Amino acid sequence: MSKPIVHHIPVCPFSQRLEILLALKRERDAVTFSVVDITRPRPAELLRLSGGSTALPILETADGVLKESLVILRYFDETFAGTPIARATPYERAVENMLIAMEGDFTSSGYRLVMNQDKDRRTALQDAVLAQYRRLDAFLATHNPAGTFLFERFGLAEAVFTPMFVRFAFLAYFEGFELPAEGCERVRRWRDACLAHPAAQQVSSEEVVKAYYDYAHGAGNGALPAGRARSSFVFEPHWRTRPWPPKDKYGPGATDAELGLLPAG
Secondary structure, eight states: OOSOEEEEOTTOHHHHHHHHHHHHTTOGGGSEEEEOOTTSOOOHHHHHHHTTOOOSOEEEOSSOEEESHHHHHHHHHHHSOSSOSSOSSHHHHHHHHHHHTTHHHHHHHHHHHHHOOOGGGHHHHHHHHHHHHHHHHHHHHHHOTTOSSSSSSOOHHHHHHHHHHHHTHHHHHHHOOOOOSSSOHHHHHHHHHHHHOGGGOSSOHHHHHHHTTTGGGTOOTTOOOTTOSSOTTOSSSOGGGSOOOOSOSSSOOOOTTTTTOSOOO
16 A cells, blocks of 8 residues: 555545645645535445445555544554644643543534534524533633644644634524624634644635535435435535535425535436
C-alpha cells in the first residue's frame, strides 16, 4: 500500500477532523481519501475492513485498520513529521484532553436539537445546547482567559471541535439558534477563530445546511424522511446546484423536487 486510505463521508465532521490535522501538518497528500456514499448499502469490502460496522471514517494502513476519529487523529499526529499538533508537556496535554472530553456532550446536544420534531421540546433542547457552550466558556476562561485558542495556537482540541462548530450552522438555519450577546464571549472568540482558520475550510455552511436537511426532519445517516425517494446526502445533483431548503423544520417537509434532488433529465 503506497498511502494510508481513509474511507469517509466528505461532509462528515469526524472526517473533517482528519483533514484539518493533515492540513496543519501539511500532509494532506500523504493520505488517500476514498469517498463512501451513505445513501447506498456499504460495499462488502468496506464492511470486511470495518468488521461489519458502518461507522466512518476508518483508516486502512499497511499494518492494519484503525477506527474512531480521535484515534486516527492522534495516529496521524504521531506518524507524520513536522510540529506535533497535540501539546508537548504532560500538564498541557492533560488540559487539552480535558477539553476534548467535553466534545461528546456538546455534539450530542446539537444533534438532538436539529433532529427534534417536537416543538414543545424545542426550548429545553436549545437551553441544553447553550449550557454546553457555557461549560466550554468557563473552561476556556479558566485556562486561557485572555487568549483566543485553548493555548497560543490552533491545536488538537481545535481540530476536534471545529467541525462541530461548522455543522452547527444547521442550528442557526433550522432552529434560529445563536449565542447570546453577553455571557459567552470567551467561547464565541474561540469558535469564531476556529471557523476562520485556514486549515478548516473543507466544508461550507451552505453544504452543511443542504446536506443535513434530512437530519432536521428526524432522518439521519442517509435515512429517508417519509414521502421522499432521495436523500439530502446524495452526491448528484451537486449541493451547489440545489436551492436552499425551507427553514421551517416543524412544518411539512419539502419534496425531492423542491430540494433540487432529482437527477437532470
